[in-house]
Amino acid sequence: MKMQKSEVRLMKGNEALAEAAIRAGLDAYFGYPITPQSEILEYFTEQIPKRHGVVLQAESEVASINMVYGAAGAGARVMTSSSSPGMSLMQEGISYIAAAELPCLLVNVVRGGPGLGTIQPSQGDYFQAVKGGGHGDYRLIVLAPSSVQEMCDFVFDAFKLAEKYRNPAMILTDGALGQMMEKVEFPEEGSLPHQVPDWATTGKKGRERNFITSLHMEPEKMEEINLHLQKKYKVIEENEVRFETFEIDDAEIVLVAFGLPARICQKAVELAREKGIKAGLVRPITLFPFPKKILSDLSKKIDHFLVIELNAGQMVEDVMLAANGKCPVHFKGRMGGMIIQPEEVLEEIEKIIQQPILQE
Amino acid sequence: MSQEILLEDMQCVYQKPATLTDDYMHYCPGCGHAVAHKILMEVVQEMGIQEDVIGVAPVGCSVFAYNYMNIDMQEAAHGRASAVATGIKRVLPEKYVFSYQGDGDLAAIGTAETIHTINRGENILMVFINNGIYGMTGGQMAPTSLFGQITSTSPYGRDVEHNGYPLKITELIAHLPGAFYVTRQAVHTPNTVRKFKKALRNAFEFQKLKKGTCFIEVVSNCPSGWKMTPKETLTYIEEKMLPEYPLGDLKVPAQNNI
Amino acid sequence: MHITDEIIIAGFGGQGVLSMGKILAYAAMFENKETSWMPSYGPEMRGGTANCITIISEKKISSPVVSKFDSAIILNQPSLNKFEDHVKEHGFLFYEASTIINPPTREDIMIYKIAAIEEANKMGQKQISNMIMLGAFLEIKPLVKRESVLSALKKVLPERHHHLIAVNEQALLRGKELIEINYHVSV
Numbered sequence: 001m002k003m004q005k006s007e008v009r010l011m012k013g014n015e016a017l018a019e020a021a022i023r024a025g026l027d028a029y030f031g032y033p034i035t036p037q038s039e040i041l042e043y044f045t046e047q048i049p050k051r052h053g054v055v056l057q058a059e060s061e062v063a064s065i066n067m068v069y070g071a072a073g074a075g076a077r078v079m080t081s082s083s084s085p086g087m088s089l090m091q092e093g094i095s096y097i098a099a100a101e102l103p104c105l106l107v108n109v110v111r112g113g114p115g116l117g118t119i120q121p122s123q124g125d126y127f128q129a130v131k132g133g134g135h136g137d138y139r140l141i142v143l144a145p146s147s148v149q150e151m152c153d154f155v156f157d158a159f160k161l162a163e164k165y166r167n168p169a170m171i172l173t174d175g176a177l178g179q180m181m182e183k184v185e186f187p188e189e190g191s192l193p194h195q196v197p198d199w200a201t202t203g204k205k206g207r208e209r210n211f212i213t214s215l216h217m218e219p220e221k222m223e224e225i226n227l228h229l230q231k232k233y234k235v236i237e238e239n240e241v242r243f244e245t246f247e248i249d250d251a252e253i254v255l256v257a258f259g260l261p262a263r264i265c266q267k268a269v270e271l272a273r274e275k276g277i278k279a280g281l282v283r284p285i286t287l288f289p290f291p292k293k294i295l296s297d298l299s300k301k302i303d304h305f306l307v308i309e310l311n312a313g314q315m316v317e318d319v320m321l322a323a324n325g326k327c328p329v330h331f332k333g334r335m336g337g338m339i340i341q342p343e344e345v346l347e348e349i350e351k352i353i354q355q356p357i358l359q360e
Numbered sequence: 361m362s363q364e365i366l367l368e369d370m371q372c373v374y375q376k377p378a379t380l381t382d383d384y385m386h387y388c389p390g391c392g393h394a395v396a397h398k399i400l401m402e403v404v405q406e407m408g409i410q411e412d413v414i415g416v417a418p419v420g421c422s423v424f425a426y427n428y429m430n431i432d433m434q435e436a437a438h439g440r441a442s443a444v445a446t447g448i449k450r451v452l453p454e455k456y457v458f459s460y461q462g463d464g465d466l467a468a469i470g471t472a473e474t475i476h477t478i479n480r481g482e483n484i485l486m487v488f489i490n491n492g493i494y495g496m497t498g499g500q501m502a503p504t505s506l507f508g509q510i511t512s513t514s515p516y517g518r519d520v521e522h523n524g525y526p527l528k529i530t531e532l533i534a535h536l537p538g539a540f541y542v543t544r545q546a547v548h549t550p551n552t553v554r555k556f557k558k559a560l561r562n563a564f565e566f567q568k569l570k571k572g573t574c575f576i577e578v579v580s581n582c583p584s585g586w587k588m589t590p591k592e593t594l595t596y597i598e599e600k601m602l603p604e605y606p607l608g609d610l611k612v613p614a615q616n617n618i
Numbered sequence: 619m620h621i622t623d624e625i626i627i628a629g630f631g632g633q634g635v636l637s638m639g640k641i642l643a644y645a646a647m648f649e650n651k652e653t654s655w656m657p658s659y660g661p662e663m664r665g666g667t668a669n670c671i672t673i674i675s676e677k678k679i680s681s682p683v684v685s686k687f688d689s690a691i692i693l694n695q696p697s698l699n700k701f702e703d704h705v706k707e708h709g710f711l712f713y714e715a716s717t718i719i720n721p722p723t724r725e726d727i728m729i730y731k732i733a734a735i736e737e738a739n740k741m742g743q744k745q746i747s748n749m750i751m752l753g754a755f756l757e758i759k760p761l762v763k764r765e766s767v768l769s770a771l772k773k774v775l776p777e778r779h780h781h782l783i784a785v786n787e788q789a790l791l792r793g794k795e796l797i798e799i800n801y802h803v804s805v
Contacts, residue, residue, distance in 0.1 A: 059473070066440035069447060070445060100435075176656065176682075179656075202414075202432065205411040209431055267684070339683050
């Protein structure tokens with residue numbers, strides 16, 4: 001269902017995300033300053049007192065994520081945001097939230113790492129976001145926007161998915177998307193109704209008591225919880241995969257990239273096509289669930305995959321699993337906050353297609 | 361079965377509050393947690409707020425508090441109970457919210473959350489069970505362990521030069537302007553239990569005023585961790601714990617403020 | 619005119635580099651064009667060198683990150699050293715006369731030397747040098763209308779500075795005149 005859009009504004013990605021959250025009926029935001037996502041906290045502290053909801057600057061990311069746990073457990077529509085080092089601090093709490101099946105939105109505006117790293121854009125937290133991140137077997141639903149418009153739209157999608165599956169959802173974006181400005185159209189406020197779920201701890205009124213926990217001392221019970229979670233993740237994988245393709249019909253080499261680099265790759269495909277190279281692009285929108293099928297199907301008819309990431313090669317492993325040896329999977333990445341340029345991608349494409357293909 | 365028949369002819373003069381579940385408590389014989397749980401739930405029952413109270417359990421011996429308290433509860437990560445309670449209270453400001461934490465949880469790993477929750481003056485009650493030891497993990501040294509106290513990680517006794525001082529977190533937080541009511545109580549004698557109950561009642565009544573955090577320390581025991589009989593722990597509390605952690609109010613609201 | 623114009627604006631923090639890019643982006647939005655504004659962010663914003671890429675297009679913008687530019691507006695020497703080679707063949711380069719000692723040397727692009735700081739000082743408002751530069755730029759590359767730029771100013775300037783919109787408009791006109799005088803462009 002397409003939502004009614006109201007007005008067009010020029011906004012930074014971080015601010016668009018925050019405005020979208022307010023319009024999505026956010027009940028509470030808890031967060032801590034860290035570059036390059038502090039605009040989110042700043043926007044909320046400026047807007048929420050004039051509109052609706054709760055905003056609180058916590059004493060740390062550790063406190064923030066546990067406030068999210070409390071508020072989500074109390075049935076509120078709640079979120080936090082941070083950037084890489086802060087997200088690392090939150091991992092314990094995220095594991096608890098996933099185990100207790102509390103819906104909430106987490107936003108990671110990724111910066112270059114490891115360590116204190118840099119404040120420039122990166123995709124170095126892919127593994128952390130899609131493979132769990134904290135302790136134990138759990139998954140987040142991970143959405144990767146590639147425009148300021150999607151920084152807005154995916155807030156709505158993420159809340160819907162989180163509440164549908166009682167699972168934390170993450171928007172995995174980067175410093176550049178957070179800081180850049182583009183046109184954005186916002187949905188009307190109130191277009192995403194929210195009911196307090198019946199499992200929430202709102203006071204034991206006219207029902208048995210509710211409790212939120214992730215502790216089950218009996219291994220049989222804990223295995224049962226795990227099986228339940230895995231079953232849920234399977235359902236998510238079957239129903240919620242999202243991706244975008246560009247010029248793949250006759251493509252011989254297909255780029256795979258998510259987030260901002262996907263747009264850089266789209267430009268590279270345009271440049272390649274101008275030179276007569278049959279290039280295409282697959283852009284995973286959901287990183288978990290990962291679009292395995294389209295990549296698996298393509299692997300049987302194309303000559304090469306080229307994965308472009310702003311890291312040392314993380315999603316490339318998932319592309320390899322999907323290709324399963326059916327076609328070569330190449331990788332080019334930039335790290336430490338460096339952004340890859342369209343011309344650099346084109347160069348890589350040309351290098352690959354000039355190599356002789358080894359017949360089996 | 362035979363018991364039920366006998367009970368029929370008897371008059372009920374005492375029963376546990378309906379705010380406690382029928383689950384068997386896992387606490388060791390003589391442990392102060394059981395008493396503290398019961399008194400806390402008695403106050404909830406007597407105030408008639410069972411439908412409006414949400415508790416937060418910690419990580420520590422009282423991790424299963426939600427199995428015994430017949431109210432809505434959340435189980436927090438280690439040290440984060442007051443942050444979880446903050447999250448609940450901020451979205452449900454009209455409800456009564458409390459955290460129930462031990463010394464390792466509240467005064468070691470959760471010190472930052474403790475101080476900042478109180479410094480914000482969150483309108484919650486924090487119940488702090490201080491028995492000077494990590495009970496759940498098998499009797500390790502806690503921030504509140506006494507000078508010379510032997511634990512599994514201070515086998516030669518707590519040495520100030522090596523491990524620092526027993527942390528008087530309650531004295532520390534009493535200075536914070538966000539703290540509204542700060543008191544230190546105990547549950548090892550009938551008299552201290554009565555006073556603890558009164559303090560709990562005060563704290564819940566104060567929560568309605570929305571004037572800041574109420575904080576009740578309970579100097580308690582740990583027969584298993586201290587490697588004593590329950591009876592010996594009572595003497596130890598009197599002779600060793602109370603001189604270090606004297607009972608009484610550390611901060612009470614001015615009469616014109618309530 | 620190209621259907622898409624990819625513009626780099628670079629200089630010291632405090633020269634109004636990021637604002638110029640924002641003003642162009644807002645003006646483009648008011649004209650229903652596609653636009654993106656990508657800043658270099660971080661410590662640069664606090665006094666070092668700063669740059670931003672603004673793209674204005676008639677069609678959807680694929681990459682907001684580019685390394686070759688149709689236009690460059692360069693306000694200091696380090697930025698010129700860095701970006702001169704990144705101007706596309708037959709592209710346009712505008713540079714600040716007073717801060718750039720070693721001028722650009724390329725012969726395959728159009729180069730405009732603008733004494734924006736000197737003019738701003740003459741007008742008694744040294745903060746408006748960026749608008750003089752922008753006026754000159756738009757005279758050569760009329761990507762957006764002056765009315766749109768003025769509306770954009772209202773968005774970019776904090777409300778307490780809205781009384782400065784008139785002087786900013788004069789600065790835009792002064793920039794246009796500098797082109798007319800020095801480069802004999804007939805309007």
